[in-house]
Amino acid sequence: MFEEEDVKILIRALKDCGGYDFSDYSLKSFLRRVEKVLYDNKMDIYTLTNAIKIDSNFLEQVVKDITVNTTEIFRDPSVWQIIKYRVLPKLHAQKEINIWHAGCSIGMEVYSMEILLYEAGLLDKARIYATDINSDVLKTAEEGVFSYRSASEYLDNYRKALCVNPYNMDEKIIVPIEKYLDFNIPKDTLKVKPFLLSKAVFKKHNLVSGTNPFNVKYDMILCRNVLIYFNQTLQNKLFMDFWKYLNDDGVLVLGIHESILGPMSSKYDKKGLIYQKKLF
Amino acid sequence: MLYVVIGGSAGSFPVVTGLLASLDKNFPFPMFLCLHRLKNVRTGFVEALRLKSVLPVSEPYDREPVLRGHVYLAPANYHMYVTKSETISLSTEEVVNHSRPSIDITFSSAARSFGSKCVGILLSGANKDGALGMKAIKEAGGTAIVQSPDECQVRTMTTAAIKAADVDYILTGAQIISYLQKLKE
Numbered sequence: 001m002f003e004e005e006d007v008k009i010l011i012r013a014l015k016d017c018g019g020y021d022f023s024d025y026s027l028k029s030f031l032r033r034v035e036k037v038l039y040d041n042k043m044d045i046y047t048l049t050n051a052i053k054i055d056s057n058f059l060e061q062v063v064k065d066i067t068v069n070t071t072e073i074f075r076d077p078s079v080w081q082i083i084k085y086r087v088l089p090k091l092h093a094q095k096e097i098n099i100w101h102a103g104c105s106i107g108m109e110v111y112s113m114e115i116l117l118y119e120a121g122l123l124d125k126a127r128i129y130a131t132d133i134n135s136d137v138l139k140t141a142e143e144g145v146f147s148y149r150s151a152s153e154y155l156d157n158y159r160k161a162l163c164v165n166p167y168n169m170d171e172k173i174i175v176p177i178e179k180y181l182d183f184n185i186p187k188d189t190l191k192v193k194p195f196l197l198s199k200a201v202f203k204k205h206n207l208v209s210g211t212n213p214f215n216v217k218y219d220m221i222l223c224r225n226v227l228i229y230f231n232q233t234l235q236n237k238l239f240m241d242f243w244k245y246l247n248d249d250g251v252l253v254l255g256i257h258e259s260i261l262g263p264m265s266s267k268y269d270k271k272g273l274i275y276q277k278k279l280f
Numbered sequence: 281m282l283y284v285v286i287g288g289s290a291g292s293f294p295v296v297t298g299l300l301a302s303l304d305k306n307f308p309f310p311m312f313l314c315l316h317r318l319k320n321v322r323t324g325f326v327e328a329l330r331l332k333s334v335l336p337v338s339e340p341y342d343r344e345p346v347l348r349g350h351v352y353l354a355p356a357n358y359h360m361y362v363t364k365s366e367t368i369s370l371s372t373e374e375v376v377n378h379s380r381p382s383i384d385i386t387f388s389s390a391a392r393s394f395g396s397k398c399v400g401i402l403l404s405g406a407n408k409d410g411a412l413g414m415k416a417i418k419e420a421g422g423t424a425i426v427q428s429p430d431e432c433q434v435r436t437m438t439t440a441a442i443k444a445a446d447v448d449y450i451l452t453g454a455q456i457i458s459y460l461q462k463l464k465e
Contacts (some may be wrong), residue, residue: 028363029371072370075357117360169316216357225372257370 024234077160107141144192287383289405291433387413398422405437
């Protein structure tokens with residue numbers, strides 16, 4: 001174990017030497033992650049702090065290990081059903097559609113979105129932007145090649161998200177998964193079909209900076225299971241940032257067990273599992 | 281004030297529903313359930329518990345404040361932590377003991393936050409998740425109760441806990457219910 005003062009020194013070093021500001025992370029989850037990094041590297045907090053000051057590659061690695069990278073294809077199918085039936089239909093009239101995946105990890109939801117857009121005939125006019133703090137996951141996301149073993153348990157999500165209409169359960173929808181994904185079970189790969197690749201723009205970006213990484217306004221921002229690692233001050237700041245960067249009728253999609261607390265909660269309308277930007 | 285944390289896996293569902301059906305509707309403490317479920321059983325679980333339960337049951341939001349007499353079920357695919365400030369915090373960090381939610385995580389956080397006010401109950405299950413959590417609860421001065429392995433549909437989990445921790449009671453499902461019914465401030 002270590003003292004609060006030691007943690008502050010570590011946070012300061014990550015900021016001074018790498019420009020990563022963890023001071024508004026939820027202290028509890030930051031400590032948990034640091035404990036794991038210390039355990040995996042067989043280090044104490046003093047050695048770790050010194051090592052990141054000397055070795056910038058190691059610092060980058062520590063930042064990657066502190067941040068969490070869980071994602072799934074069509075995670076929480078009910079959310080994707082709402083996007084399909086309640087959000088996308090409103091975007092048909094628009095000339096272009098801008099979508100930002102903030103904290104995209106290895107991009108499984110980026111490709112999930114592309115599949116929905118393609119099914120809706122909207123992919124051509126969509127611009128898909130995706131960011132993460134971790135350059136390794138962005139590389140995997142860009143390549144669109146995943147482990148079949150780790151993805152296969154989520155294939156049921158695909159079926160529910162694409163083939164079930166919750167507003168008309170009798171409707172028969174058939175969208176074979178092979179239309180979008182190539183499997184190679186012996187090689188343990190699941191590859192996104194080439195026509196979906198190089199559609200999204202992936203970019204390294206730290207949400208804490210508060211900047212808009214692409215200088216456009218978005219119709220939809222997805223930031224799922226990212227803010228749970230931040231304290232309420234930072235959460236509120238990001239709800240403010242997202243509000244600024246959304247179009248007037250834009251929507252924000254959070255993790256299914258996240259909610260908007262604090263002052264910014266009055267600036268969004270909760271519509272089922274998504275948040276609609278409110279102007280007044 | 282007491283805080284009841286219950287962990288279970290394969291074979292625990294009937295025990296949990298039996299328990300939720302038998303408590304007094306004025307049960308004065310919050311209860312936290314961390315139950316493994318099949319990966320593809322994401323929905324319907326909380327509804328199934330609600331059908332039987334005399335207490336309100338919900339899958340909490342991150343940072344949700346804890347209420348007395350309320351049952352919190354760890355949502356599928358999230359770890360559930362309870363904090364000293366009596367809020368629940370969720371995370372999508374790595375699986376622990378092949379599980380998310382992990383019982384060890386919920387139990388250990390309850391032990392750290394509530395110490396001797398923590399009552400941990402571990403039920404039937406097919407892996408060793410929960411054993412370290414039970415040990416943490418004991419070390420923090422809390423009460424550790426394990427369902428009798430002889431009664432469990434799958435005894436791996438309870439046996440592991442009994443081995444890892446010096447548990448206070450080894451009880452049948454029915455005895456666990458009457459223990460909880462007698463819990464007072």
